[in-house]
Amino acid sequence: MENESWAPSASIEALRSRAEMLRGIREYFHARGVMEVDTPALSAHGTVDRFIDSYAVPGAGWLHTSPEFAMKRLLAAGSGPIYQLCHVFRSEPAAVLHNPEFMMLEWYRPGWDHHRLMDEVADLVAALVTDAPASERCTYFEAFERFAGLDPFLAPLTELQEGLGHHNVALPTEVSGEDAQDRDFWLDLWMGAVVGPKLGRDGPIMVHDFPASQCAMAKVRDDIPPVAERFELFWHGVELANGFHELTDPDEQARRFAADSVWRRRQARPTPPLDQNLLAALAAGMPEGAGVALGVDRLLAGVLGAASIADCMAFDTQRA
Amino acid sequence: MSMIGTNDMKPGVKVLFDGVPYSVLENEYVKPGKGQAFNRIKIRNLKTGRVIEKTLRSAETVESADIVEMDMQYLYNDGEFWHFMNPASFEQISADKIAVGEAGQWIKEQDEIRMLLWNGAPLQVTAPNTVTLKIVETDPGAKGNTVQGGSKPAKLETGAMVHVPLFIAEGELVRVDTRTGEYLSRAGK
Numbered sequence: 001m002e003n004e005s006w007a008p009s010a011s012i013e014a015l016r017s018r019a020e021m022l023r024g025i026r027e028y029f030h031a032r033g034v035m036e037v038d039t040p041a042l043s044a045h046g047t048v049d050r051f052i053d054s055y056a057v058p059g060a061g062w063l064h065t066s067p068e069f070a071m072k073r074l075l076a077a078g079s080g081p082i083y084q085l086c087h088v089f090r091s092e093p094a095a096v097l098h099n100p101e102f103m104m105l106e107w108y109r110p111g112w113d114h115h116r117l118m119d120e121v122a123d124l125v126a127a128l129v130t131d132a133p134a135s136e137r138c139t140y141f142e143a144f145e146r147f148a149g150l151d152p153f154l155a156p157l158t159e160l161q162e163g164l165g166h167h168n169v170a171l172p173t174e175v176s177g178e179d180a181q182d183r184d185f186w187l188d189l190w191m192g193a194v195v196g197p198k199l200g201r202d203g204p205i206m207v208h209d210f211p212a213s214q215c216a217m218a219k220v221r222d223d224i225p226p227v228a229e230r231f232e233l234f235w236h237g238v239e240l241a242n243g244f245h246e247l248t249d250p251d252e253q254a255r256r257f258a259a260d261s262v263w264r265r266r267q268a269r270p271t272p273p274l275d276q277n278l279l280a281a282l283a284a285g286m287p288e289g290a291g292v293a294l295g296v297d298r299l300l301a302g303v304l305g306a307a308s309i310a311d312c313m314a315f316d317t318q319r320a
Numbered sequence: 321m322s323m324i325g326t327n328d329m330k331p332g333v334k335v336l337f338d339g340v341p342y343s344v345l346e347n348e349y350v351k352p353g354k355g356q357a358f359n360r361i362k363i364r365n366l367k368t369g370r371v372i373e374k375t376l377r378s379a380e381t382v383e384s385a386d387i388v389e390m391d392m393q394y395l396y397n398d399g400e401f402w403h404f405m406n407p408a409s410f411e412q413i414s415a416d417k418i419a420v421g422e423a424g425q426w427i428k429e430q431d432e433i434r435m436l437l438w439n440g441a442p443l444q445v446t447a448p449n450t451v452t453l454k455i456v457e458t459d460p461g462a463k464g465n466t467v468q469g470g471s472k473p474a475k476l477e478t479g480a481m482v483h484v485p486l487f488i489a490e491g492e493l494v495r496v497d498t499r500t501g502e503y504l505s506r507a508g509k
Contacts, residue, residue, distance in 0.1 A: 052354070092357070096348075098351070172358065172377055173380070175377075193350055193360060
């Protein structure tokens with residue numbers, strides 16, 4: 001029986017385009033005085049994010065799902081603006097836009113807010129992609145108003161549930177009582193199945209000001225309603241990047257970590273030890289600033305018109 | 321009863337919903353940013369043929385359906401049951417009119433068919449996409465009062481009725497598309 005999985009999942013031509021993109025990224029940041037760093041992929045701690053599953057390495061710790069924690073510690077140590085290009089690992093099934101191991105570009109700008117960073121994201125995309133259309137911006141509210149026809153903050157839960165049918169999305173079969181009442185459960189489904197796929201049809205678009213309940217590690221602004229200073233970059237309906245005006249308050253970060261940790265344990269999901277080193281770094285003082293993480297494989301797939309990110313990486317999970 | 325996870329529901333996999341067997345046609349993994357993951361699947365009801373969509377939470381498990389697809393040889397029918405044989409094992413199995421369905425009008429003895437078995441029992445018989453059958457009854461040509469356009473009805477050796485071109489005569493062999501019931505071509509003498 002012939003073994004044909006020795007061959008790469010990407011063509012050599014695609015790999016050349018990948019190399020060009022990586023080079024373009026390094027040149028971009030070098031020209032702007034942003035320092036490249038590399039931090040451990042293996043750590044004693046991990047993310048306790050509710051919906052991100054990490055790989056445990058028996059006896060050695062956890063593989064990083066993002067270099068965020070280590071990079072924030074560098075910021076607290078006075079690194080100044082930094083970027084990293086690295087493989088990250090998430091225990092997820094392989095799919096058109098997913099591979100358990102993928103390449104992340106992550107960078108941090110001390111002293112900037114998320115709006116200033118969005119300007120740079122737009123600028124980087126323009127630098128990397130020939131003839132890229134100009135980037136647009138809109139709020140989470142505007143995206144839902146336009147593509148879902150509802151107010152994500154005020155629409156009653158019943159409207160969120162029943163409205164899905166109008167967009168040909170079958171209601172989830174088994175919804176626990178807890179999930180049925182969880183506004184974010186429904187907003188996630190709307191974003192994933194209805195709104196997201198319609199974003200960025202004409203060019204890159206950044207959605208900002210997420211519901212406060214979806215703040216992750218971003219600051220929450222006390223508007224009416226309160227919003228998370230978080231943004232996501234979409235293009236051709238694909239989510240390419242996620243950025244924050246970073247939370248710097250160690251107590252608030254500790255509270256979020258604890259809540260997520262408890263939630264994961266209650267769901268019997270493997271829960272890495274929460275990162276005490278990050279909390280200590282925040283207590284020591286991380287400068288105000290903004291950061292963003294971008295999926296390089298997805299950006300490349302979009303540029304090349306590839307059917308899947310597997311076509312843009314040397315060996316996808318099936319051939320690794 | 322074996323359960324499979326949403327991520328293992330690849331096209332072609334057979335699953336049960338409310339006791340009814342379905343074949344998975346498509347499975348789209350949807351995961352927004354830092355949110356929950358879902359699988360939007362398109363599945364075909366193996367009894368009715370109807371296609372429906374379902375949204376599952378990525379963690380869900382569903383009962384897999386014990387569906388086996390097998391090539392078998394049609395032996396004969398006794399009016400009530402249709403009898404088939406597994407050419408590899410020589411095992412015989414009989415299927416009723418419901419399982420045989422449309423296929424019954426196209427197959428003659430020794431033809432190879434595709435059989436779907438559910439929990440070991442015949443669920444559905446599918447005839448080959450095209451078959452060659454003899455015309456046992458048809459009017460000679462332009463004469464006759466049932467001519468429509470340039471075709472006329474003809475009865476095949478299996479009892480099926482098809483419309484054939486006027487020049488086709490009784491006793492001739494014709495190729496028919498079993499999916500549409502349409503005449504394709506002459507098949508030589």
